[in-house]
Amino acid sequence: MEYQRALLKQSVKQAMKQTRPRPIWMTLLYLVITAAGVGLIQTVLGGLNWFGTIAQYYFTMILRGADPDEAVEALGRWIWGNGPQMILAIVAGSLVISLVVYLWRSLLDVSYEGYCLAMVRSQNPGMPALFCAFPRVGSVLLTRILTGVFIFLWELLLTLGLVVVMILGVGLATVIPFLGGVLMLAGFVAYIAATLWVILRYAMTDYILLDQGVSGLEAIRRSKERMRGNVGRLLVLILSFIGWYLVMFAVAFVGFILLIVVLAAQVAMLGGGMDGVYGLAMMSGTGILFIISILVVELVISLWLQPYLTGSIAKFYDFLKGGQNATQPGGWGGTGGGGQEPWNRTTGYGAGDPWDQSSYTWTTGQPGQPSGTPNPPSGQGEEKQDGEEGDSPQNSNGPSYPKY
Numbered sequence: 001m002e003y004q005r006a007l008l009k010q011s012v013k014q015a016m017k018q019t020r021p022r023p024i025w026m027t028l029l030y031l032v033i034t035a036a037g038v039g040l041i042q043t044v045l046g047g048l049n050w051f052g053t054i055a056q057y058y059f060t061m062i063l064r065g066a067d068p069d070e071a072v073e074a075l076g077r078w079i080w081g082n083g084p085q086m087i088l089a090i091v092a093g094s095l096v097i098s099l100v101v102y103l104w105r106s107l108l109d110v111s112y113e114g115y116c117l118a119m120v121r122s123q124n125p126g127m128p129a130l131f132c133a134f135p136r137v138g139s140v141l142l143t144r145i146l147t148g149v150f151i152f153l154w155e156l157l158l159t160l161g162l163v164v165v166m167i168l169g170v171g172l173a174t175v176i177p178f179l180g181g182v183l184m185l186a187g188f189v190a191y192i193a194a195t196l197w198v199i200l201r202y203a204m205t206d207y208i209l210l211d212q213g214v215s216g217l218e219a220i221r222r223s224k225e226r227m228r229g230n231v232g233r234l235l236v237l238i239l240s241f242i243g244w245y246l247v248m249f250a251v252a253f254v255g256f257i258l259l260i261v262v263l264a265a266q267v268a269m270l271g272g273g274m275d276g277v278y279g280l281a282m283m284s285g286t287g288i289l290f291i292i293s294i295l296v297v298e299l300v301i302s303l304w305l306q307p308y309l310t311g312s313i314a315k316f317y318d319f320l321k322g323g324q325n326a327t328q329p330g331g332w333g334g335t336g337g338g339g340q341e342p343w344n345r346t347t348g349y350g351a352g353d354p355w356d357q358s359s360y361t362w363t364t365g366q367p368g369q370p371s372g373t374p375n376p377p378s379g380q381g382e383e384k385q386d387g388e389e390g391d392s393p394q395n396s397n398g399p400s401y402p403k404y
Contacts, residue, residue, distance in 0.1 A: 003319060005240065009312055012312050015120045015122055023116075029127065030111075031303075041097070041101055054075060103144075106141060106144040107140055111133040113310060115132070116314045117318075120315045121318070136215070139216070140209065140215070142215060143220070146216060147202050150202070151202065158195060162191040165190075169181070169187065196235060200227060202224070203223065205219050211321075227320075234313070244301065262290070
């Protein structure tokens, strides 16, 4: 199948229009659940948050009239006075809270990716999809931690290379300033490019974990295989959304410019004899109203943009998988064997759309038996993708997720 980014994104927008409840509301629910969980974790583990205690102590002294330098010195004496165990407690407490928050966010993030994957497959996912990763909490957390470790190790190596290049650039700049500057700039650009390459080669790991029933090193290996030769395509796909982020920036910029103009006009009115207290209240109300309006517009755009972007990446995963997304190995829904649904959706949503893989006909065996193999529409063959070998044995035996 030929890759066409415009058709891929158009298919995702069509899926968003067809999905009920609307993805914008499900995205809002996902953000609320994530924020509520983080708040609960920080409240329950608040006793471990020594940084919060130190900050509260510092600002209390400032409010009582202490000099900032004296407050810092007092905090230093208090920390060192309690011995090394205090420093260890501060570091350990912060690490525990950060780790628990990271794990909670990972579960919700992977679940949201699963929701978007079901959305672009026209499976009309509901609220249970936002928790589809929870039954596999161990696999999700193991895979996320391993992915983070690999990225961290790559970053250490890349950072070391950048430091070496910068040192060479500084040395060369003492002899030939222009060449030294070019070398340092080239090193920084290469560092950014390499970092993007490292991150994007693991971009399919979560989708493989959910869709193919594998986790850990195997999911990471398959992601690297799928992304071999496709990192540039995914990068261009993600960068194609930069216009929406520029729109959000423009909305905020124009909004604050208008706020400044309106406040300046009100200040001029105050100079004409308006009551000071009344004028201050009016200016405060205007500022709050403008800020709330800007935040609401930004929120609406982001709530629409997030499922659009995540859904496009999920659709890109289906493209890399070679058009076999309808197998539903992870039990995304249906009643057939192996978590599949005995359907023929050739006349359903997206008929005629080259990016809609739901037009494939899938057959299932008797209850309890593995499902059959895909039969592409007449006249259309499937092109085998890189890294295809070794995926199919797990495709019919994946874990079961909530049915939508």
